[in-house]
Amino acid sequence: MTLKTRIAAGLAFLLLPLLAQAGDWPVTVKDLDNRTVTIEHKPQRIILQDGRDIFALALLARDNPFANVVAWNNLPKKQDSETWNVLKRKWPDAEKILDMKFSDQGNVDLETVISRQPDLMIAQLRAKPSLVQTGVLAKLEALHIPVVFVDYELHPVENTLPSIALLGKVMGETDRAQAYIDFYQQRLDMIHQRLANLSKKPLVFIEPIAGVGGLDNGCCFTHARNGWGGLVEAAGGINIGSQLLPGATGTVSVEKIISMNPDYYLMTGSKRPGKGTAVIPFGYNVDPKEVQMAFNALLSRQGVSSIPAVVKGHTGAVYHHFYNNPYNIIAIEILSKTFYPEQFADVDPLADFHALIKQFTRIPDDTIILSVSSR
Structure with a gap:
């Protein structure tokens, strides 16, 4: 089935x-x-x-x-x-x-x-x-x-x-x-429908809440088939965490990621209070320059910068809290468009998010940044 x-x-x-x-x-x-x-x-x-x-x-x-x-x-x-x-x-x-x-x-x-x-x-x-x-x-x-x-x-x-x-x-x-x-x-x-006839799926590593302990706190935490792993798979990717982790979450070494040569290296983030965090501050009313700077800094971490997908510019990052949120369809759109840009060229996840908020909620439809990529 x-x-x-x-x-x-x-x-x-x-x-x-x-x-x-x-x-x-x-x-x-x-x-x-x-x-x-x-x-x-x-x-x-x-x-x-x-x-x-x-x-x-x-x-x-x-x-x-x-x-x-x-x-x-x-x-x-x-x-x-x-x-x-x-x-x-x-x-x-x-x-x-x-x-x-x-x-x-x-x-x-x-x-x-x-x-x-x-x-x-x-x-x-x-x-x-x-x-x-x-x-x-x-x-x-x-x-x-x-x-x-x-x-x-x-x-x-x-x-x-x-x-x-x-x-x-x-x-x-x-x-x-x-x-x-x-x-x-x-x-x-x-x-x-658009994924049904695709013959090759990309191998993907995703690092949820990358940089939560700072830039020097190591890498790389990830999800198996739950959370972000499940969303990666729903978007037509092969999730490395699903293959390696014995439980729902865990850490994979940078060396292992490099050896597996993923097609995409992704991260998630959200704006958090407190000092010492290097997380990408996705969300409402954030400065695009801060988002880009945090994204670049995380990709420049020792070891991460040597991952082949990072070297090639096959990287991206997404708003973290989609992983446990009924609005996760937007995350699936973002990931699908990342993996298959030609097949999803006409899909605008940000516009769909604004439509969701305006049509189905009374949450203020403020400016929001949900993703960024190297491409």
Whole structure:
């Protein structure tokens, strides 16, 4: 069964029950962990285990995605500061929401969660092991506080649309969920059609959040088939991390990368607070010169500058947080255009991102830089 067939079959299975009887409660759904969850009423007090799920809520609760959020892990503030500035300027009350400071692995302070009297927790599927091991999931279930798992990272292409359909049902916004699903599926189908008859795929190494520890902190962290590895493969590339890593993430030596002679060397980044980081500051309202300088500096690192793809100028970089974000279709477009510039010459990922924001959200459509390349 092809990837496209698996996606279509899984999506059809999940969407049919989810898109029926919008706005009726209680509703019973199957989440992305295949758990049956009953939501007794329209959620009024939501906990976000991963703060980036605010971008999914922005598709559904468009007037104010923060309106019913009582606690969250404010990852935008910690990892994408200018996006946080854009969000809080539009919705100032977002600053008053309790920042739970959950770990990125899913560890949470159970007492604080319960104190917020939630009627729903939205969690990332990758966080389930931690929520189980710490007893958080069992305790919430015992208190009849529903938890639904969504996923844009472990299986980004297969699970993004079912996750949006799930939240559309849970939030009583199935029409808005379906509108975004249609937009995403149309773009994905176009990409699949253009990739279908290509005989040779490029070998790709991608370094997520390159330079996070500074220019002298070594290289090269990467993803396997999850996150950026999955997006590279969806865009028609062969991901080196998928071949080498025993787990979801890990480090590959520069020497190994050089020996494998990838066709493309890519990085990701986002504007982050604090000193000592050399990350490419992609995102809203950033200076193009700062982006280019950071990009060039990272390519000039010892060892990295000797990678054949870097020597040839077959390099690029992308906004980091697409890897765990329902807007990841834009990342797939950027990567496809990078690998196959002739086949995707008419595709404008930046224009598609602005269309997404304006058509499906109320997030301010500010100036944004999402990618850069040597070509």
